[in-house]
Amino acid sequence: MDVKEILAKCDHTLLAQTATWEQIRAICDDGMKYGCASVCIPASFVAQAAAYVEGKLPICTVIGFPNGYDTTAAKCFMASEAVDNGAEEVDMVINLGWVKEKKWEDLLSEIKAVKAACKGKLLKVIIETCFLTQEEKIKMCQIVTDSGAEYIKTSTGFGTAGATREDVALFAKHVGPGVKIKAAGGIASIRDAEDFIALGASRLGASRIVKEVKAMEEK
DSSP states (O other), X not given: OOHHHHHTTEEEEOOOTTXXXXXXXXXXHHHHHHTXXXXXXXXXXXXXXXXXXXXXXXXXXXXXXXXXXXXXXXXXXHHHHHHHTTOSEEEEEOOHHHXXXXXXXXXXXXXXXXXXXXXXXXXXXXXXXXXXXXXXXXXXXXXXXXXXXXXXXXXXXXXXOOOOHHHXXXXXXXXXXXXXXXXXXXXXSHHXXXXXXXXXXSEEEESHHHHHHHHHHHO
């Protein structure tokens, strides 16, 4: 696969707790230069980044991140504020305790509420696969499909494991036709990226793909 095609599917990501504006600006520069799908950054930088890129690159942010146990009202506020600040895409974390308690209706209602708070912008739902059983993952594929969210996403990158090829293949088998897949966490190389895309992912949350491309250019 052409490297440009891979980069066009990458949410170039920096979510470290110690991230500074200088670092965020640098990944915005890279995202614009290399034609990434978006930059995925902490909510506190969204307004500044949106002003900086001047519409040349979508800004993505995360809410309820990384644990997912904020209240629904808090998640809705965070999503609404992020969009008002210039976010084009929002990645939310589900309430994992509710999955363990089989509170399926509560999970569906929350995702629908956050989707409404996104005011027409794109919503990706992080189900943090490393903490779920196969049955729970399949159930969440159904719930995300029913919610109206555009994407199901594997991982925060802050759990015990990131995206796996098996989970992306499972998603591809069980999500509805309107739901896309984002693989995130631990995508270390262009080869990894190609594998995940071949399995059905149309977005990749990654920080290392652009770094690899840069290293190739320097050779």
